[in-house]
Amino acid sequence: MQRLAPALQIERDASLRAHNTFGLPAVARTLVHIHSALDVRRVVDHPEYGRAPKLVLGGGSNMVFTRDVAPVVLKMDVRGxxxxxxxxxxxxxxxxxxxxxxxxxxxxxxxxxxxxxxxxxxxxxxxxxxxxxxxxxxxxxxxxxxxxxxxxxxxxxxxxxxxxxxxxxxxxxxxxxxxxxxxxxxxxxxxxxxxxxRPWQPVLGYLELERRMQETGNTAPDARTVFDWVCDIRRGKLPDWREVGNAGSFFKNPVVTMEQCRDIIGRDPEIVHYPLPDGSVKLAAGWLIDACGWKGKTVGRAGVYEKQALVLVNRGGASGAEVVTLARAIQESVYGRFGIRLEPEPLII
Ligand SMILES: Cc1cc2nc3c(=O)[nH]c(=O)nc-3n(C[C@H](O)[C@H](O)[C@H](O)COP(=O)(O)OP(=O)(O)OC[C@H]3O[C@@H](n4cnc5c(N)ncnc54)[C@H](O)[C@@H]3O)c2cc1C
CATH class of the missing domain: 3.30.465.10 (Uridine Diphospho-n-acetylenolpyruvylglucosamine Reductase; domain 3)
Structure with missing residues (x-):
């Protein structure tokens, strides 16, 4: 006897608030839970959804919803x-x-x-x-x-x-x-x-990991220790999105030419920057934002995290539009002072 695959799991007018780490309000007109590659093919072959625009959604930790979502949302639930x-x-x-x-x-x-x-x-x-x-x-x-x-x-x-x-x-x-x-x-x-x-080699070149080695005297940590250190460092630096909505780093670190970097260093010698192998230089976006005085600021119900200026946060009940308004104001002031356009990291919808 042939076993039939279960029907597509579809929700109508599904709230996306619990499906994005910023906790922003938005409704998906149609949300389809995808449990397998076969489910994707069934959506493609579907008479109504096959040709409709689609949005693939994982954990929503790199998305900012500014409005309800008309495209069919494919919520990725493939496990294993x-x-x-x-x-x-x-x-x-x-x-x-x-x-x-x-x-x-x-x-x-x-x-x-x-x-x-x-x-x-x-x-x-x-x-x-x-x-x-x-x-x-x-x-x-x-x-x-x-x-x-x-x-x-x-x-x-x-x-x-x-x-x-x-x-x-x-x-x-x-x-x-x-x-x-x-x-x-x-x-x-x-x-x-x-x-x-194999064999496993630790990657310990990052400043905060080097500091852990010095503090603990453990210069040959195993993988579990590195895991614990990374979790510990991150918990100290980033807000837990279950308590304070956020999408992690809101802007990418801008990459500039060596000439541009020298020009900025001439005016701001303190700027945090990392030379890259191809001769360009990566600037710390968080430093640029902090230098413009944004750390800890609040605009509407969106704000800049007190401990890390690169993280925008939901102060409680914020809309996506408020987050984007704050992001634009930050972009303008960084451009005004440094001539650098910050590019958002999350997908803004
Ligand atoms: C507190 C915090 C800390 C973070 N720290 C880091 C960090 O250290 N480094 C880092 O790189 N990122 C970081 N992020 C960003 C984020 O966690 C990552 O980008 C993560 O990979 C996004 O996963 P997601 O499932 O939530 O994707 P979503 O936000 O759901 O989607 C992100 C993008 O991927 C697409 N997508 C999702 N799933 C699929 C799929 N199966 N097939 C095709 N497209 C797909 C979506 O359409 C969208 O364009 C952080 C975020 C937060 C909230």
């Missing part, structure tokens, strides 16, 4: 984690797009597959991790990436992509690119595979 292969040079592990990222990182450590510990406690889902090539404490997703599976939102075809095709950059990938060749809004990531090198 497994060891695909234990090679001599690496463990290959895979997770479904809807797996919570931090729980997945903890699972890899619990099962003896270290390598993702520097990326602990980043909110959101596994499926979104390649979209902006998440990074923290000296490691980016691309450093641990093997391949991913997608389903095309027009043809319903499944495709496996390697790192080259994903075109990872600083908080960037082909999934953020629009136009020819870009995949923004065109495909859904259903599974991601990671390559965790």
């Amino acid at each position: 984690r497994r060891l695909v292969e234990a090679r001599d040079d690496a463990f290959i592990v895979e997770a479904g797009a809807g797996e919570p990222w931090h729980e997945f990182v903890a699972w890899t450590l619990d099962n003896g597959f270290p390598g993702l510990e520097n990326l602990a406690l980043i909110p959101g889902t596994v499926g979104a991790s390649p979209v902006q090539n998440i990074g923290a404490y000296g490691v980016e997703l691309k450093d641990r990436f093997e391949s991913l599976s997608t389903v095309d939102l027009v043809t319903g075809r499944s495709v496996t992509l390697d790192a080259r095709t994903c075109a990872f950059g600083y908080r960037d990938s082909v999934f953020k690119q629009e136009g020819f060749g870009g995949l923004a809004g065109k495909s859904v990531i259903t599974h991601v595979r990671f390559r965790l090198p």
